[in-house]
Amino acid sequence: MKDLIDDxxxxxxxxxxxxxxxxxxxxxxxxxxxGAAMAIxxxxxxxxxxxxxxxxxxxxxxxxxxxESGRPRLCTFGYSDDEAFAVGLTCGGTIRVFxxxxx
Amino acid sequence: xxxxxxxxxECIRNSEPVAIATVIERDDAVEGDQALPARLGxxxxxxxxxxxxxxxxxxxxxxxTRDANAALASGHSEARHYGSAGEARRNDxxxxxxxxxxxxxMIIFGAVDFTAALVKVAKILGYHVTVCDARAVFAxxxxxxxxxxxxxxxxxAYLKKVADRLGPLDAVCVLTHDxxxxxxxxxxxxxxxxxxxxxxxxxxxxxxxxxxxxxxxxDPPRLHEIMSPIGLAIGARSPEETAxxxxxxIIARRTNVIARxxxxxxxxxxxxxx
Numbered sequence: 010m011k012d013l014i015d016d017x018x019x020x021x022x023x024x025x026x027x028x029x030x031x032x033x034x035x036x037x038x039x040x041x042x043x044g045a046a047m048a049i050x051x052x053x054x055x056x057x058x059x060x061x062x063x064x065x066x067x068x069x070x071x072x073x074x075x076x077e078s079g080r081p082r083l084c085t086f087g088y089s090d091d092e093a094f095a096v097g098l099t100c101g102g103t104i105r106v107f108x109x110x111x112x
Numbered sequence: 113x114x115x116x117x118x119x120x121x122e123c124i125r126n127s128e129p130v131a132i133a134t135v136i137e138r139d140d141a142v143e144g145d146q147a148l149p150a151r152l153g154x155x156x157x158x159x160x161x162x163x164x165x166x167x168x169x170x171x172x173x174x175x176x177t178r179d180a181n182a183a184l185a186s187g188h189s190e191a192r193h194y195g196s197a198g199e200a201r202r203n204d205x206x207x208x209x210x211x212x213x214x215x216x217x218m219i220i221f222g223a224v225d226f227t228a229a230l231v232k233v234a235k236i237l238g239y240h241v242t243v244c245d246a247r248a249v250f251a252x253x254x255x256x257x258x259x260x261x262x263x264x265x266x267x268x269a270y271l272k273k274v275a276d277r278l279g280p281l282d283a284v285c286v287l288t289h290d291x292x293x294x295x296x297x298x299x300x301x302x303x304x305x306x307x308x309x310x311x312x313x314x315x316x317x318x319x320x321x322x323x324x325x326x327x328x329x330x331d332p333p334r335l336h337e338i339m340s341p342i343g344l345a346i347g348a349r350s351p352e353e354t355a356x357x358x359x360x361x362i363i364a365r366r367t368n369v370i371a372r373x374x375x376x377x378x379x380x381x382x383x384x385x386x
Contacts, residue, residue, distance in 0.1 A: 010212070014121050033136050033191050033208040044189045044210045081153035083136050105191075107136040107208060109153045111117055 010046045016056045017048050021111065025050045028072040030108045032059050036087070037102035051076055059106055060086070072108055081109040116155045116165040123159055129213045131158040131180035135167055136191065137206035148196045150205045158184075167207065172198040176207055183211045187281050215240045216281040219274070220259075221267040221297050222288035223250035226312065229351035230285060231258045233359045239283070244270045246293060267297035271304065280307035283362050285342065287312045295324045302334055308362045310342035314381060339365070341374040341381050349382060 010031075020027050032045040040061035047057035047065065049072040058065055064086040071084050087103025116132070123130035133156040138148050149168035156173055157164040158180040166173055175198030183189065189210040195202030218234045220227050223245035234241045235258050242261040245251035251264045263270055267288065278284070284301045286309075288294045294311060298321075301309045313321065318340045325335065343357030344364065357374075364371035374381055 010210075011124055014124060018121065031208070031210070042189070043191070043208070081136075105136075107134065109134070112114060 010044065010057075013046055013048050013057045017111070020048075020050045020054075025052065026076055027051075027111045028075050028108055029111055030059055030068050030072055030106050032104050033083070033107045034105040035102060036104075039102040039104045041104075049073070049076070060104060064104070064106075068106055068108070071106075075108045075110055079110050079112070081107065083107050116157045119157055119159070119162075119164050123157075124212055127214055128159055129184050129211070131184050131209055131211045132156075133158070133167065133176045133180055133207050133209045135205055136208045139204045148204055150196060156180075167205075169197050172196065172205070174198060175200075176209065180209050180211070183209050184213055185279070187211060187213045187216070213281075216283070217242070217274075217278065218283045218285065219244060219271070219278075221245065221284070221286045221293065222290075222312075223247065223252075223255060223262075224287055224289070226287050226351045226354055228256055228258075229355040230287070230358060231256055233352075233355040234283075237359060237363075245288070267293055268300040271297060271300040275300070275304045278304040278306040280305065281366065282306050283308040283310070285310050285312075285358060287342075289313060289317070291321060291324055295321060295328060298325060298338060299328055299330060302330065302337065308339065308365050309337055310339035310358060310361065312342045313340060315341060339373060339375050343374050345372040345374045345377045345381075347382070 017027055028049045030047050032041055032043050035043060041059060045059050047055060047059050049055050049069055055069060059068055075082055084106050120132050135150045135152055135154045138150055138152055151168055154167045155165045156167050156176055158177050163177055167176060172194060179192060191206050191208045193203045194205050196204040215238050218239040219242045220230055221244050223243055227243055231241050241259050242263060243256045243259045244263040244265055244267055246266045248264045251262050253262050256262050284306050286294045286297050298311060322335055339361060343354060344360045346357050348354045348357040361373060
C-alpha cells in the first residue's frame with residue numbers, strides 16, 4: 010500500500026476515480042500476503058499487484074466494473090473452487106480480493 | 113471512505129501505526145429488525161490517537177477496535193467474522209483488519225564483515241536495522257551504509273536504552289565473537305521481549321559462553337532461547353550466505369515452522385568439503 014499512495018493521490022488530485030483492490034484472504038499457497046494491493050484509475054492505469062502476475066488482468070476488469078457501478082465487491086481467484094475459473098494462480102492457492110472505489 | 117482514507121494515507125506517510133477495518137462481506141439473508149447495519153465497504157480507522165469512521169454499529173466498532181489494537185501489536189492483517197453487533201461466534205459480517213505498524217527492528221552487535229551482509233539482507237526483509245559496537249573505529253556509517261543507524265556503545269548499555277521498544281517481531285543478533293561484549297549483551301537481551309535472539313560462534317565458543325552466562329546467574333532453561341550457533345544448517349560459508357541462513361532462521365522462528373537450526377544440530381557447522 011505504501012508504494013501506491015503517491016500515484017493514488019496524484020490520480021485523485023487530477024479528479025480521476027480510483028478503485029483499490031486488496032488481498033484480504035489467502036488460502037493454501039499464495040504469492041502475496043493479505044494487504045497486498047493494487048490501484049486502478051479510470052484510464053485503466055495500474056499500480057501495485059495482488060499476486061505474482063497471475064490474476065492482475067482479471068482484477069483490472071473487475072475494477073473497471075466497480076469503477077462504473079460504485080458497488081464494492083469481493084472476488085475469489087484460485088484453482089481449488091469446484092467451478093473452473095477462467096484465471097487461476099499457478100501456485101494452486103486461493104485468494105480473495107476486495108475492490109472498492111475511493112470516492 | 114474519503115475522510116478515513118485521507119487519515120489512513122497520513123498515518124502511512126508518517127509511519128504512524130494504524131489499522132483499517134473494512135466490511136468485505138455481509139450476510140444478506142439477515143432481514144427485518146435484525147437487518148445488518150454494516151454496509152459493504154464501510155471502514156473504521158484505528159490509530160494510537162484517534163478512531164475514525166464506523167462499520168455501522170457502535171458495539172461492532174468497539175469490538176473491532178479491540179481486535180485492531182491486538183492486530184497492531186502482532187503486526188498481522190486478517191479477515192475476521194462477527195455478529196452484526198460485534199458478537200463472537202457469529203458470521204453476519206466479515207471485516208478485514210489491515211495493519212500498518214512501524215517496521216520490525218533488528219539490532220546487530222558487532223561491526224564485522226558478517227554484519228555488513230546481514231544488514232543488506234535484513235533491509236530487503238523490511239527491518240529497521242541498527243549496528244552497534246563499542247569500538248568507534250569499526251562502528252562507522254561508511255562501513256555500513258545500508259544500516260538505518262550505527263551506534264557506538266557497549267551492547268548491554270544500548271540494549272538497556274531501547275529495551276522497552278523490543279517486541280516479538282524484533283531481532284537481536286550478537287556477532288561480536290568476544291565474551292566481554294556478547295555475554296552482557298545476551299543477558300540484557302534475555303530480559304527484553306525480543307522475539308529472536310541469535311549469537312554467532314562455533315559450538316566450542318558457545319559452550320564457553322554458556323558457562324559464563326550460567327556463572328552470571330542466567331536461569332538454565334532460558335539458555336535454549338539463544339539461537340547459537342546462529343542460523344539455519346544450510347552449509348552457509350560466506351558472510352552473504354550466513355546472512356541468508358540467519359534471516360531464514362528468524363523467519364522460521366517467527367512462523368513457528370520446524371527448520372534445521374544449527375542450535376539443534378550436532379557436529380561441526382561447516383562439514384569438510386567432499
